[in-house]
Amino acid sequence: MAQEVATLAGGCFWCTEAVYQNLKGVEAVTSGYIGGAVADPTYEQVCSGRTGHAEAIRIAFDPAVISYADLLDIFFATHNPTTLNRQGNDVGTQYRSAIFPHSAKQETEAKAAIVRAQADYADPIVTTIEADDIWYPAEDYHQKYWDRVGASNPYCMAVIPPKLAKLRKGFAARIEN
Numbered sequence: 001m002a003q004e005v006a007t008l009a010g011g012c013f014w015c016t017e018a019v020y021q022n023l024k025g026v027e028a029v030t031s032g033y034i035g036g037a038v039a040d041p042t043y044e045q046v047c048s049g050r051t052g053h054a055e056a057i058r059i060a061f062d063p064a065v066i067s068y069a070d071l072l073d074i075f076f077a078t079h080n081p082t083t084l085n086r087q088g089n090d091v092g093t094q095y096r097s098a099i100f101p102h103s104a105k106q107e108t109e110a111k112a113a114i115v116r117a118q119a120d121y122a123d124p125i126v127t128t129i130e131a132d133d134i135w136y137p138a139e140d141y142h143q144k145y146w147d148r149v150g151a152s153n154p155y156c157m158a159v160i161p162p163k164l165a166k167l168r169k170g171f172a173a174r175i176e177n
Helices: 013-020 043-047 068-078 104-118 154-174
Strands: 004-010 026-034 054-061 097-099
Touching (some): 004 068, 054 068
Antiparallel strands (some): 004 054
């Protein structure tokens, strides 16, 4: 079957990338920017909160191995979809929880995933479903950040291991050995 693409924003892209990069059926994960008004934004511009972009990841996956619905269930289990424009200490629209569907089918599945996930949260889910937009890959030094330098970054060490623990607890069969 043909490769598909999913685009998700769940706070810091270093942290969401780390969750998805070792899943069975995930062929590539790219950190980048989407949903803003500035062409070719830089990390510094996006971090300012003035471009409208979200830090996001683009996942290339084999739907015969892992479904879009599975990717969304992992998304909701590994970040807080109930805080508006915030993930932990990261605050601003660039850290919003958002799904950028690439088709009407993905949009329908995103809506269903929000309904499924709401059962796990006392507060309302504020994840937005936004139109697919121009994708800007982040600078090279952001790609595979956790694998390269994350363990030496105190922020990453505080945020990523708990996400990976949630992934292992709820989705162990989906992780590459």
